Amino acid sequence: MPMKTKKNPARTHKSDVLDDFFSVKDKKEYNKTEKNMLLAIRIESAMKKCGYNKLQFAQAMEVQPSMVTRWLSGTHNFTIETLYDIENLLSICVINPIEPTLIEVIDHLHVTVSTTKLPAGNPAGNLNYNISNLTHLQTHKPQLLKVIPN
Amino acid sequence: MQIEIVKIRSGIETAFFTVRIVGEQHTLFEKFIIENQTKYPNELNDLKNRMHVIASKTGAREQFFKMDEGNPGDGVCALYDLPEKKLRLYCIRYGCVAVILGGGGEKPEGMKALQESEKLTEENYLLRDVSSAITSALKDGLIEWSSDGMEIISHLDPIIIEI
Structure with missing residues (x-):
């Protein structure tokens, strides 16, 4: 009976270069990046829910499709006005000017x-x-x- | 040429791999970091933050990548950095759970096609070859993906394939 050959996962490569690269030194910048990417996902999900593909959404927002690509990339710095327009079109809330009630977790x-x-x-x-x-x-x-x- | 496939980072959502050309000390991604860390520290920082978010929160969603940077269907793409930033990092995306990071370089201002940059052309075409080699290795049963798609498994140890 042939012996079953053991299978292994790819080895994890470690180095000072990688350790230094992946260390998060600026938490503020990281949080900003995270928020931008999560916002992009929120918009993309809402687009799909409303039945828009990228081209249709661009036409509805009266922008070029490449601008929508940029919006969804998680790198874009939105203006408030654009966010309001997106909120209106997709019936979502991404800007909440009302301070949420603080609940003290004991x-x-x-x-x-x-x-x-x-x-x-x-x-x-x-x-x-x-x-x-x-x-x-x-x-x-x-x-x-x-x-x-x- | 032979390459070794290695994992470099893994989160709940996505695992990041890269490759090392056999005979060289550094992997493709390490070389990218070393080549650009002096001139583009902010761009590298941005890429790092995005990778962290992808690995731990969002997964490697298509919207975060500039797709179709290679041959049709080979998965070669580029990780988006901020619009005004100047680095291009090529990778191979396997769904939302695995990304193989390659090399890249400075994206010249006003560049319309990657062939306008010798460096980017070199890195891009290398990654196309890597993608093709991995596809062949999968077909031949030399390597396989784990059931969750976040591990590359093989009877080869280390995992070295021919390109």
């Missing part, structure tokens, strides 16, 4: 609710008891709104 508490019979008495009270035993939450007074038993 902690993440994972609560598993089972379908077994809840203990007699006040289930909500029992749950409150368990939460209050988490000392790092006590100063923030978490509120349990309602427990709905089956």
Whole structure:
């Protein structure tokens, strides 16, 4: 019986040149690049959803197709006016001038609710008891709104 | 000529590979970095950031590449940098999950065809040959893609193929 030859993945090549290249030194620039690319994806997805190909979208926006290519490349520096026009045409929101309400995240508490019979008495009270035993939450007074038993 | 296929970076979305010409110290992509790091540090920085985003967040979506830079269907393309920037980096794109980085160079201002630049022509045509060699190696069963498309697998170790 012929022996099965072991197969391996391509080796990972490391070097000082590559390590230095890939290190992110300017976080601000990186964040900007990331946002630009994610915006480009958002526009492209919305285009497809609305049934536009690149040529049709260019015609609707009254620009050259090469400009749409540039918009979708993730490298373009949009004007606010262009973004408003894109928002209108594609019915999406990419500019949000309203400050989002800040929600203070105190902690993440994972609560598993089972379908077994809840203990007699006040289930909500029992749950409150368990939460209050988490000392790092006590100063923030978490509120349990309602427990709905089956 | 023989080339070795190596992986250089991998994220959740995309894996980056490059090739090393057997007998040379540096891979094609390392040579690109070394050749351009003094004159074009900002352009390299931009390319690096885009690669990070591609690897970890977005995948190698077609919209981020200047497609059809090689022969029809060979996957040779160029990674976009900012419109006003001056570097061209050639690569071979395999869907959204794998990219083989090649070399490149300065894109002369007003260049309409890559043949206007001797350096870009050389790098581009080399990568066309690499793409063709990889296609042949896949057909012959010398190499294969993993099920997720992010590894090149072979019984050859290291993975060296003829171009």
